Amino acid sequence: MFHHVKSLQFNARVSRPDPRFANLLLEQFGGENGELAAAMQYFTQAFGAKVPHPDKYDMLMDIATEEFSHLEIVGATIQMLLKGVNGDLKDAADQSEIMQVMNGKAAKESIIHQALTANPQFPIITGGGVTPRNSQGIPWCASYINSNGDLTVDLRSNLASESRAKLVYEHLMKFTDDPYIHETLSFLMTREVTHYKMFEAALDSIQPNFPPAVLGADPRYLQQAYNFSEGTVRGPWNEGEIKGMGKKFIYVEDPLAYVQETEGLTKLPDDYSKELEAAEKLDKKMSQIKSAEVKDAEPKGVAQWSTYTDDKK
Numbered sequence: 001m002f003h004h005v006k007s008l009q010f011n012a013r014v015s016r017p018d019p020r021f022a023n024l025l026l027e028q029f030g031g032e033n034g035e036l037a038a039a040m041q042y043f044t045q046a047f048g049a050k051v052p053h054p055d056k057y058d059m060l061m062d063i064a065t066e067e068f069s070h071l072e073i074v075g076a077t078i079q080m081l082l083k084g085v086n087g088d089l090k091d092a093a094d095q096s097e098i099m100q101v102m103n104g105k106a107a108k109e110s111i112i113h114q115a116l117t118a119n120p121q122f123p124i125i126t127g128g129g130v131t132p133r134n135s136q137g138i139p140w141c142a143s144y145i146n147s148n149g150d151l152t153v154d155l156r157s158n159l160a161s162e163s164r165a166k167l168v169y170e171h172l173m174k175f176t177d178d179p180y181i182h183e184t185l186s187f188l189m190t191r192e193v194t195h196y197k198m199f200e201a202a203l204d205s206i207q208p209n210f211p212p213a214v215l216g217a218d219p220r221y222l223q224q225a226y227n228f229s230e231g232t233v234r235g236p237w238n239e240g241e242i243k244g245m246g247k248k249f250i251y252v253e254d255p256l257a258y259v260q261e262t263e264g265l266t267k268l269p270d271d272y273s274k275e276l277e278a279a280e281k282l283d284k285k286m287s288q289i290k291s292a293e294v295k296d297a298e299p300k301g302v303a304q305w306s307t308y309t310d311d312k313k
Contacts, residue, residue, distance in 0.1 A: 025077060041147060063198065
């Protein structure tokens, strides 16, 4: 269960109203790389992880809960940036921070115009409030969530999610000179790095964790690196050892000729029968391990999510 503490995790502050930046910051509230998407992604992933990986369930729930805290920080910051656009507009336009920004003249009309220019939904639909939409006014969507039911796949998705979120915060910093907002964005950006390292450590603790999911790669099609563009650029992505696989890349200079000569890759020049046999055995072994991982952890008899006696530990 959740218990809401009304104090923010980080002391969010703003120097002055700024509807334009408030609109940009909506990306981290209701955007595809924002805090709501992250919170819901980790929260959703946690359910499937509880039985086979109770320790990772705990981690995912902790990080999801922190992301909800970050969502509150972002929402509070947006609301403060919209001061003067909400129902107190007539009074707020005469307050000192508004007067400093607008130099006093036509303050009320100017702040409304800023909001309308930044996002017409601020004064028209939301009444100067925050809703789960991105900076273009597009509502938040569950398709932003990646939850695939395999923890090693989910954790890799989370590494990418944290990377994208960090990048967005970096970009946002370029569009405000408010020192207080910079402090808040720096905190939120840094927590993305922390979460990245937590997910990375969690992935490393699951062995084996590659290739993702259960089935291994088909040895017949693993090593070829095709030259699908004009010119030849070689690097560790198409020559030398395939990291962690114990095999080397086979560079195919002319993919068209290679496909024609092998009749659509059905008649390859090498004999892979032994490798195919070994791969099949490994697939069966990994399928049994993954299946047992879940079945052995499932309680017998009546299913019960919480024990209560251990919840306080």
